Amino acid sequence: MRRGVCFDLDGTLLLPHGDWSGWVSDTATALGVAAPSRHRFRGALERAISVDAAVTLASACRDALVAGGFGAPATLADVAREACLAYGRGVRAHPVAEPLLERLAAADVPTAVVTNGPFDMQTEALRASGLAPLVRATIVSGAPDVAVRKPHARVFWRAVTALHARPEDALMVGDDLAADIRGAHRFGLATCWIAGEHADDPSGVPLGTWVVSDLAGAALHVEAFLDG
Numbered sequence: 001m002r003r004g005v006c007f008d009l010d011g012t013l014l015l016p017h018g019d020w021s022g023w024v025s026d027t028a029t030a031l032g033v034a035a036p037s038r039h040r041f042r043g044a045l046e047r048a049i050s051v052d053a054a055v056t057l058a059s060a061c062r063d064a065l066v067a068g069g070f071g072a073p074a075t076l077a078d079v080a081r082e083a084c085l086a087y088g089r090g091v092r093a094h095p096v097a098e099p100l101l102e103r104l105a106a107a108d109v110p111t112a113v114v115t116n117g118p119f120d121m122q123t124e125a126l127r128a129s130g131l132a133p134l135v136r137a138t139i140v141s142g143a144p145d146v147a148v149r150k151p152h153a154r155v156f157w158r159a160v161t162a163l164h165a166r167p168e169d170a171l172m173v174g175d176d177l178a179a180d181i182r183g184a185h186r187f188g189l190a191t192c193w194i195a196g197e198h199a200d201d202p203s204g205v206p207l208g209t210w211v212v213s214d215l216a217g218a219a220l221h222v223e224a225f226l227d228g
């Protein structure tokens, strides 16, 4: 059976976001949250976008405003739409991501992005990165038909189904040891952990996982997996 490759998005195909704090602050301002309350709003928003459920940035903003005791403005949907676009403007692909995905596409290897977060925000991040046309499937935890986050098995089931691959014929590449690597390993995928500065610490790493420091290192194992 043909092999396929799954990639996490944030911190894997994408570099860390340029200005998360500034983006949250701008979003809070647009929603009418006063400056002294922005720290409280940020905590509420970060919890709201991390729920194991269908979620959009608009629904997360609404939940955060309610949880924080703020009022929700009538313009909330418009603010959330603009905030998604602004978030996308801060997205940068890892320099290795495009050539790697181009090679896989040229070799007709099916690929999937498997990412946690609000459906609209993650979709916009992938679009803004320029990588969307190079991947076959996108699995977002906040999508209505996913509605759970990695490491839940349903996310990986959706990914391998989209790739038309058995779990053992798929490789998961990601930077989050618990969500990406242990989750995928439990579901039977091969795993490659982008460990960054933790590359020398083997504690909690599933047996057989390739451990690399960045996406360039992962690219070598992707090719080895496809040849193996």
Ligand SMILES: [Mg+2]
Binding pocket: 008, 009, 010, 011, 012, 174, 175, 176
């Ligand atoms: Mg990540």
